[in-house]
Each structure stands twice: as structure tokens, then as C-alpha cells.
Amino acid sequence: MNSNWYLDEEFWRTFGPLMFNSDTFARGEEEIGQLLALLGTSAGHVLDLGAGPGRHSLPLARSGYTVTALDTSAHLLDQLRESAGELPIEIVQADMREFVREQAYDLALVMWTSFGYFEEEDDHARVLDNIRASLKPGGRLVLDLVGLETLCRTMEPVHLTEYDNGRMLVERPTLVDDMTRLDNEWLLIDDDTVHRTAFSHRVWSAGEIRSLLTRHGYEITAIHGDYEGADYDLEAERMIVITAIG
Numbered sequence: 312m313n314s315n316w317y318l319d320e321e322f323w324r325t326f327g328p329l330m331f332n333s334d335t336f337a338r339g340e341e342e343i344g345q346l347l348a349l350l351g352t353s354a355g356h357v358l359d360l361g362a363g364p365g366r367h368s369l370p371l372a373r374s375g376y377t378v379t380a381l382d383t384s385a386h387l388l389d390q391l392r393e394s395a396g397e398l399p400i401e402i403v404q405a406d407m408r409e410f411v412r413e414q415a416y417d418l419a420l421v422m423w424t425s426f427g428y429f430e431e432e433d434d435h436a437r438v439l440d441n442i443r444a445s446l447k448p449g450g451r452l453v454l455d456l457v458g459l460e461t462l463c464r465t466m467e468p469v470h471l472t473e474y475d476n477g478r479m480l481v482e483r484p485t486l487v488d489d490m491t492r493l494d495n496e497w498l499l500i501d502d503d504t505v506h507r508t509a510f511s512h513r514v515w516s517a518g519e520i521r522s523l524l525t526r527h528g529y530e531i532t533a534i535h536g537d538y539e540g541a542d543y544d545l546e547a548e549r550m551i552v553i554t555a556i557g
């Protein structure tokens with residue numbers, strides 16, 4: 312398995328069209344509406360880390376926020392640039408392990424499980440320290456993850472998704488390393504061609520992510536099971552962690 316799979320442009324070129332389509336863009340817009348209602352904010356500077364083609368940056372900018380959309384993938388950022396037009400979105404190609412802009416943001420977002428990709432625990436810690444330094448006093452960080460509890464409830468050894476255009480995605484996930492990481496194998500079947508990839512990312516339980524964030528200077532405001540603000544419990548679909556810094 313390529314441990315730097317998340318920096319591989321070929322991965323995003325091949326699987327990006329499955330992830331970023333009209334349905335998931337509509338979902339991103341809905342998530343932003345719900346998240347802003349949960350947060351109760353109305354304006355400010357937002358840092359969208361791992362922004363991809365802008366499922367969240369675009370609706371945020373349309374709602375009046377000034378957005379920095381940061382990503383390592385030139386391919387996905389090109390798509391965002393094309394959609395952004397005159398919207399107030401600064402597009403930055405950079406690694407979240409390196410990017411710091413002292414006390415510049417009211418809100419930082421890491422959406423759709425884009426936090427947790429690194430093999431080294433220190434890299435996750437570095438990202439949290441960078442974000443903390445980039446937030447204004449009183450600023451907030453939202454992490455949108457899938458918690459270990461949800462994975463234990465929902466994970467199937469093999470999962471098949473069929474798309475309208477006839478393509479099929481076969482997912483083969485496994486929890487490894489004392490259930491702290493999810494190893495995944497994806498097979499995309501497109502006519503006679505099979506694209507195969509393997510990737511791995513960190514998985515946290517709610518208790519673990521709470522401790523990690525607290526150690527790095529964040530106060531946990533809430534952990535929700537969805538964007539409507541449900542409790543994080545046995546029904547949870549996501550693990551939406553809302554934090555603030557002093």
C-alpha cells in the first residue's frame with residue numbers, strides 16, 4: 312500500500328468523479344446550512360482544509376464568508392477555481408501539515424473524513440497545532456469524521472455501489488492495528504477496466520478524539536451524530552466534533 316496515497320493525483324483523478332458529483336455537492340451545501348445553524352455564526356473568515364473541489368467552500372462563500380480553500384491536489388483545486396468565479400475564495404495549494412497563518416480565521420473545517428490520513432500520529436498532532444495557531448481567539452474548529460463506534464455498527468466486509476453510468480465500486484474495508492486504523496481496498500469496475508487502489512487512515516472513538524483535541528488546547532463544545540445536531544450515540548452516522556479555543 313502506498314502510505315502517501317492521499318498525495319497521489321492519480322487517486323483523485325480516478326476516484327474523484329465518484330466522490331464529487333451533483334449529489335455530493337448538493338449534500339455539501341445542505342451540510343453547510345445545517346452546520347451554520349448549529350454554530351450560530353453569520354460571517355467571518357473560514358479555513359477549509361482538504362477542500363477538494365469546494366463542496367463546502369463554495370456554499371460558504373455564497374453565504375457571505377471569506378474562504379481559504381486549502382488542498383494538496385492541483386487537479387481538484389483547478390475544478391474549484393473553475394466553479395468559484397468571482398466568489399471570495401482564496402485557493403491555496405499546500406499541505407495541512409505545513410500551513411499556518413497566525414490568528415487569521417474565525418472557523419476552520421476539515422470535512423468528509425479528511426483528517427486522519429497520516430501514518431505518523433505526530434502529523435495529526437501537527438495539523439491540530441497549525442489550526443490552533445491559525446484561529447483567532449475564540450475561533451472554532453469542526454472535524455467531520457466517522458467514529459469507530461459507527462464503523463463497528465455499519466461496516467460490511469464487502470460493499471458494492473452501482474452508479475447510473477454502469478460503473479461499480481467494490482469496497483473491502485478492514486479495521487487494523489487494534490481497530491485504530493481503517494485499511495480499505497477499492498476496485499472500480501468501468502466496462503472492461505478495473506482500477507484498484509488501497510489506502511489507510513486513522514479512526515478515532517469519540518473518547519479518543521476528545522482526549523487528543525483537549526491535549527492540543529481545544530475545548531469540546533459538542534460531538535454530534537449528524538448535521539442536524541443529533542447526539543453521538545448508537546444511531547450516529549457521522550462524528551461531527553465542534554470545538555473552540557480560548
Ligand SMILES: C[S@@+](CC[C@H](N)C(=O)[O-])C[C@H]1O[C@@H](n2cnc3c(N)ncnc32)[C@H](O)[C@@H]1O
Pocket residue numbers: 317318323339360361362363364365366367381382383384387405406407408421422423424425428
Ligand atoms: C475525501 S476528500 C474531501 C474533500 C472535501 N473536504 C469535501 O468534503 O468534499 C479529501 C481531500 O483532502 C485533500 N488532502 C489530502 N491530504 C492533504 C494534505 N496533507 N493537506 C491538504 N489537503 C489534503 C485531498 O486532496 C482531498 O481533496
